[in-house]
Amino acid sequence: MTRVTKLSVVSLLLIAAWPALAGDSPQEQRHELMEHVGDAAKPIGEMLKQERAFDAGVAMASFQTWAEAAAAFGDLFPAGSETGYDTEAKATIWSDRAGFDAALAGFAEAVDAAIAAQPQDLESLNAAAGPVFKQCKGCHEDYRVEDE
Numbered sequence: 001m002t003r004v005t006k007l008s009v010v011s012l013l014l015i016a017a018w019p020a021l022a023g024d025s026p027q028e029q030r031h032e033l034m035e036h037v038g039d040a041a042k043p044i045g046e047m048l049k050q051e052r053a054f055d056a057g058v059a060m061a062s063f064q065t066w067a068e069a070a071a072a073f074g075d076l077f078p079a080g081s082e083t084g085y086d087t088e089a090k091a092t093i094w095s096d097r098a099g100f101d102a103a104l105a106g107f108a109e110a111v112d113a114a115i116a117a118q119p120q121d122l123e124s125l126n127a128a129a130g131p132v133f134k135q136c137k138g139c140h141e142d143y144r145v146e147d148e
Helices: 003-022 026-048 056-076 097-117 122-143
Strands: none
Touching: 026 056, 026 122, 056 097, 056 122, 097 122
C-alpha cells in the first residue's frame, strides 16, 4: 500500500469515526470535525509556501477530507447548540441560517471543483485550493468567534 493510499484510508476512517470519537454533543462533534479539516489544510499550505514538496496524492487526500466534512458539517448546528463546549460558533449561524447554509454550499462547491481539477503541480494546486481557502476565510469571518 502506498503512502498516499494509507493517508487516504486513515483520513476516511477518521471522518467515519469522528462522531464516536468526538463525544455526543454537536458542539464537540463539529469541533473535532474542524480539527480534521485544519489538519488536512496543513500539508496543502506547506506545499503552497514551498515548505513541503508537492504531492498530488496528499493534496487529493486533503480535498477528500474536506469533501466529507462539507457533507456532514451543516447537520452539526441544531437549535440549542449555540452555547456549550466553548463553542466558537457565532449566533449569526442561527439568526442567518440561510446565509450559513449558502456559505457551507460554497465551501462544498469549491472543494468539489478542487477535486475535479486533480492538481498535478504547485500552480494547479494553488488554483484549486485558493477558492477553498477563500470560502474558509469568509465563513470564519461571518460565522465564527475568533480567538482573542
